[in-house]
Amino acid sequence: MGTVPTEVVWHQASGVLALAWADGRAAHLSGPVLRAACKCAGCEQRRRSGESVQAPVGTQLTALHPIGPQGLQLVFSDGHDRGIYPWPYLHQLCLEPCE
Ligand SMILES: [Zn+2]
Structure with missing residues (x-):
């Protein structure tokens, strides 16, 4: 089943990524929240080895790139x-507490 948001808005001034979904869910994800969930190979490896991945204070989202139909970089x-x-x-x- 495809899960694709109905709306993707990046508020560059605040650095917040706003997403809305067909199931009615909506979220405003801040830079630090997204960074703590970072999917890069280094962060994934840290998670696998049991380390926590935390965002440095003040981390901001500086760019986003659509990756085909599958998601965002x-x-x-x-x-x-x-x-x-x-x-x-x-x-x-977005199922977890969002800011
Ligand atoms: Zn990372």
Whole structure:
């Protein structure tokens, strides 16, 4: 089943990524929240080895690139720029407390 948002808005002034979904769910994800969920190989490896992945204070989302129909590549101000976030993963983030 495809999980694709009905709306994707990046508020560049605040650095917040706003997502809305067909199931009525909506979320405003801040830079630090997204960075803590970073999907780059380095962060994924840290998670696999049991380390926590935390966002440095003040981390901002600096760019986002659509990756075909599957999701977004998010670029952060601390240099983590390789993380590809599939839509179902972003939807899952919205199930958790969002800011
Ligand atoms: Zn990362």
